[in-house]
Amino acid sequence: MKDLAARILNMAQMRGATYADVRVTTRTLQTITVKNGRVQELSQNESQGFGVRVIADGAWGFAASSRDDYADVDAAVNRALEIARAGALSKTRDVRLGAPEANKGSYRSEFKLDPFMISMSDKINLLLKADDSMRRVKKNGAHLVTTSELVFVREDKLFASTEGAAIQQESIESGCEIQALATNEAGDVQTRTYPWGRHQQTRGFEFILAQQLVENAPRIAQEAIMLLGADPCPPSDNATVILSGNQVALQVHESCGHPIELDRVLKQEASFAGTSFLTLDKLNNLQYGSEIVNITADATIPGGLGTFGYDDEGVPAQRAEIIKDGRFVGYMTNRELAAELNLGRSNGSMRAENWNRIPLIRMTNVNLLPGAWKLDDLIADTDDGIYFDTNRSWSIDDKRLNFQFGTELAWEIKGGKKTRLLKNPIYTGVTPNFWRSCDAVCDESHWVVWGTPRCGKGQPPQTVRTGHGASPARFRNVKVFSRS
C-alpha cells in the first residue's frame, strides 16, 4: 500500500500537481440476513482501490481505480490532472488549503471480539434464535413477517499526501437489527424494530452480544401485533412530548447534524442535499435551543460510527462544540473552507464512503450531551404527554428547518404514568423553535451512541456511517397527530 501511495504522489507531483493526496482502501462487508425462519442472505463483499485527489492550475481533480497495475495507476493520475485542468477553466478562485497537515500516525478502532473471527454458524444461530423468538409469539390473527440482520465491516486505509502525511487506520464495525412486520385483514401494516432499524458501532462482536437480540425479540413482535389494535395518536397543537434516546439521535442528525455542514451553508450541496438555515450570520448569534441544549461533533468518543483517528484529509479527530448552552457556536469544517473563512484549523470532518469517492464534510458523532434526569422521573414529572419511540419516517426541508418525523409507536402519558399504546404517531416542527422548547434531557445512564449507517449525501452518492450520542429528552408545545 505504501509503495503504491508513494508512486501515485510522485507521479502527480512530477506532472504538475501543486498538491495531491491518495487513499488506498480495502473494505470488507459481511451481511447475514434471516427472514421468516430461514437464511435469506449470506454474503461477503470486498472492495479495494485507490483514489487520488490533486490540485492543478488551482482546481480540484479526482480519479479512482480498483486496479493498481502500472497502466491503471498512470491513467488515473493523468485523469485526475486532466479533470483539474478542465475545472480550472471555470474557476472563480484558486483552491487553498491553509496550513499543511503533515501528520504521521496510525489508528485502530477499539474492539474485543473480531467479528470476522466469530464462526459463521454462531452468527447465523443467533439470528435464527431471535427470528424464532419473534415468530413464537401469539399472533391473534395477524400475519407476521420477521427479519433479522447482522452486518460487519472491516476497513484498512492508508492516507498519504504531498505535504508529508502518512496515516494508517484500521477499523471494525458491527451492526444488527431485528424487525417484525405485522399486518391484518383490515389492511393495517405495523412495524417494530430493535434496537432501532440497524444499530451499529465501531465495536466488535461484543457489541452484538450486548444488544440481547434474542431476549428482546418477543417484545418487539408482540408490540408490532399490539399496534394493529392500538388507538391512533390523538392530534394536538401543543403537546408535551418525550422522545426516546434513539429518536433524539435522529432529531439531532437531521435538524442539527446536517445544517452545521459548512459545505451546505456555502451552497456547495445546493443542487442535491440542499443548503442550511444556519447561515454564516447565525454563528455565535443564534439561540438555537434552550440553555440545557449542548451539542458536540466528537470523533473521539469510543464506539461511535463517526469515530476515527484522522479524517480523510489527514486531520486528527477532534471534539468540536456546536451548540453551547443553547447558542450556535460552530460548524463542521474541512481544510479548504476553514481556511477560506478564517475559522482556524479544520475540525476534521472530511469523510469519504470508500476509495472511489472524494471526501466531503460529513457528520462524525454529533451528540446531545446528557442532562440530569432519570427517565422514570421525567415521565413521572409529565402530567399529560406522549412518549415517541423509535423512528419510522423522517422528512425535512432542504434548509433543515421544517421537519416531520413519525415513530413506530408512542405511549400516552397521563398523571405521570405511561398508559395507552398509540399507533401511527407523527410530530412536526421548526428546528430552532423545537430545540428551544426542550426543558429536560436525561442523564448519562440513558446515553447511547446510536449508529446511523446509511447517511446519504453528495454526487455521485455517498453513504457514510455517523454516530449520535443521545438520551431521552422532553419538548413542550409540539404539534402531533396520527398519519391516518
Added chain:
Amino acid sequence: MLGQQKLLHLADTAFSHTKADQAEVSLRVLESSLSRFANNAIHQNVFESNATLRVRVIFGKRTGVAESNDITPEGVKRTMDTARAIAQSQPESPNPSPIPQSAAAQRMDAFVPGTAECTPALRARVIGDVCGLAGAQKLIAAGAFRTDAYEIVIANSHGVSQYHRGTIADLHTVVMNDAGTASGYAVATSPDVRVLDGDAVARTAIDKALRSQNPIALAPGEYTVILEPAAVANLMQYLAWHTFNALAVQEERSFVRGKRDQILFSPNVTLYDDGLAADGIPSPFDDEGVPRQRVQLIENGAVRDVVYDTFTARRDNVSSTGHAVPVPNVQGPLARNLFFAPGDKSRDELVASVQRGILITRFWYTRLVAPLHVMMTGLTRDGTFLIENGQVSLPVKNLRFTTSFIDALRNTRAVARDTQLFHDERSGMTFRAPAIVVDNFNFTGVTQ
C-alpha cells in the same frame, strides 16, 4: 471498459473454480465521470473506474454469495472460494432461490461512444454556459453533469450468458438567488450526451428561479395540483417499491393484492415497465440474467400485473418477468424501467384546466409513512406556483404534503402528452413521465 470477450472469459474463469451444483456470475464494469458545480463554478470533479465480480453458488440447499472488485485470476479464485465457504457454513434452506434456466435476451444498442468518451473539458464548457446564463441574471447555479459508461455480464451454470453495455448522460441544475429564497430546477437525461441541451436546462431553471421570488404562503389543505414530470417520477418510484412488487403482494403489504383487473385508479392512468423501450435507458435482462418483459401495471385505471423475479415467481407458479435485483435479497423484485403513458393534453392545456391549484416542479425528501396506501410525506422544492383561473400566477412557499400516492393516481384527471426521461443514480431506476393534474392532493404544512 473491458469488452464482452474479456468479461465472458472472466466468467468462464470463475466457473472453472467451483464445483457448485448451480452457480451464477455477474460482472459489472463502470466508468463514471461527474463534474459538479455550485456558486457558478465547478467545485468537485471526479472519475471512477471499477469492475466488480459477484458470484452466487448453490450447494444442495445452501447458497453463498461473494463479491469483490479484485478481478485478477487470484482474486477471481478467492471470490469463488469465499462464496463456497459461506455456502457451506450455513444450515440447509428448505426453499433456496433457484438459479434460472437459460433464455436469450434481446440485444439492445444502448452504448453511445460520444457519451463514453465525453471529456472533462466538454463538461466544463457546458457547465460554463449554464453558469454564465445564471450569472447574467444575477443568479447562482449549482448542479452536476454526469457521463457514465457501463458493461454487464450475467452468466450461470444453466447456460445463461448475457452481455449488455450502455451509457447515461445526465445534466441537472438548481438555479437560485443569492439569499437562497428563490430557486428553479431543470434536468435532462439521455444515453446520448449529444442530445442534452445545456442552454435549455439552464433557461428552464433560471425562468423558475426568477418567477419564484417573494413567494406567498398558502394555507395547508387539499388542492388540485399539476405535478411536473420530476414529481411524477418520484411518485412512480414509490409505487414500484411498495405496490407493484410480487414480494409485497405475497407479504400482504401491497395495495393491489387480490385486486387484479379491478378499476382502482383514474382511467387516465396507464403505468408499465419496459426495459426494452428505446425511449428509456434500455436494460434487456435483470440481475439473474432473465430477459425483461414489458409488464402492464395499470391499464386505463385497472390493476393488471406486478413484477416477478425467479423466487417470487416460483411461489405463485408463474414465470419471472425479468425484474430481479441481486439475489438473494429481502426487498423482492423491482420495476426499474417505468413508463407513465402520455395523455393528449399540452402543458398549457393542463394549466388552463385548473381554476385554482398549485404547480409543483419536484418533490424533496419524500418518505414512506404507511406502506399499504403508499402514504407519503415530503416537500415541494425549486419551483412551486399558484395557479389561478387557468394561469400560473404567484410563487408560493414550499409546502409539506402528507398524502397517499395511491389516491393521487385515483384522482388524476389529466395527463400531458409530452414526457421526460429520468435516471435515479442511487437506485438505478429510470422513469419516463408526463405532467399530470391531480385533484385533492393533501398538504399538511407550509415551510418558513
